[in-house]
């Protein structure tokens with residue numbers, strides 16, 4: 190007996206139990222399967238055996254057929270999911286030790302998406318505004334969102350119906366969406382648009398049914414049950430592109446590795462996890478509505494033995510988007526909160542981000558702010574540039590969190606670093622032993638302070654060996670404005686460097702140190718925390734640790 194997964198009216202609870210506990214007698218480990226929507230290797234069909242020459246057609250067939258130890262190759266193409274992929278779709282057994290691997294061959298782009306193009310013929314004129322503009326409608330799911338809201342490059346306006354039957358084109362500024370942005374205008378399972386030229390919208394609009402009947406709205410939704418019976422699930426995604434969803438990938442159970450994947454176009458977060466068992470390596474995150482990665486791990490509870498610490502490594506987080514609809518909770522880069530612990534964020538690039546709090550938060554304000562939002566979180570060897578918002582990095586309710594050997598440049602913020610109460614002004618939600626060392630702060634526009642920490646917000650702050658070459662030269666510590674030159678009197682930056690760094694090519698974002706840079710050998714010895722630089726070169730090189738993400742060689 191096997192769980193039927195192709196039925197859209199599947200009852201999640203029943204399917205979940207089946208998937209977790211029904212032994213899949215035909216699932217011999219270690220096989221390789223192929224899914225090939227464009228029939229590159231041979232005619233695709235889900236009734237095929239899934240070989241290279243007789244491949245499957247759909248992503249759902251692939252996800253539901255492979256078991257522990259198996260590998261599924263996604264050939265180049267666009268794989269459209271008509272509903273969320275759930276834990277219950279996957280083949281598991283409670284003692285699962287080998288991962289299920291889903292990957293695309295090098296050089297092939299396989300896009301797994303729940304975007305659905307709307308055919309030009311689906312648009313019908315349904316009404317006219319009072320000013321005489323045509324209103325067009327197309328069928329949509331409940332709570333769907335429209336992305337790519339342009340008519341071959343020309344912005345469209347959402348249209349909405351007021352009381353009774355009066356139609357309006359939505360008024361600026363929220364109504365006109367740019368390319369790749371999201372907007373909603375839904376009523377009676379239809380989406381309504383008003384075009385600028387009076388013509389029908391054509392075939393350029395794609396739609397994501399994020400809240401369809403029975404769906405979570407996430408592209409991939411690895412939910413867990415009360416007993417977390419699927420905690421041994423192991424999945425590896427490699428070189429795949431995940432697109433759209435309310436959240437793109439939601440992980441509540443199991444151990445998931447994302448390697449060299451692209452995640453883009455989420456309404457909410459691209460990756461939202463509270464399992465704390467995730468590896469992100471070499472991935473590209475962009476066009477997200479809320480956070481690229483949102484980690485919440487209530488209670489920092491026990492994890493299955495052998496669980497590696499969560500790591501977010503060598504990835505790019507950039508170019509987030511405004512969601513032109515109610516319900517967006519805030520835009521940030523990577524947010525680590527809710528009592529999460531021992532997460533390493535290293536060798537990443539954060540750029541072109543507009544943040545509500547920060548490009549990176551070490552801690553946060555879960556449910557209004559709790560004591561101990563983040564424990565022993567380490568951000569090292571990262572590059573932050575072109576960040577707009579109140580802060581680049583926020584410490585909030587953090588315990589023993591470290592910001593070491595990073596570069597922050599070209600950003601326009603209130604403060605580069607903020608050390609804040611998770612729930613202001615509750616002292617129980619203050620930060621304990623925040624460590625800020627070996628960082629470069631250069632060429633930012635700082636409205637208020639390089640670093641800001643209100644009275645009582647930081648206990649036993651260590652701030653030293655940073656290079657601070659900023660015009661806005663004030664730190665706001667314990668509510669007192671301290672010029673940079675006076676920091677050593679207060680026990681900070683006694684080994685600080687206040688002259689500009691020398692980079693190989695700052696304009697072209699090559700931030701390796703040039704010969705003679707004052708960052709060379711001026712850092713604190715942090716070999717217990719930062720064994721390598723952003724290139725993987727062992728630290729230290731030469732006489733001592735360097736300041737910044739790269740060691741001079």
Ligand SMILES: [Ca+2]
Pocket residue numbers: 709710729730731732733734735740741
């Ligand atoms: Ca050195």
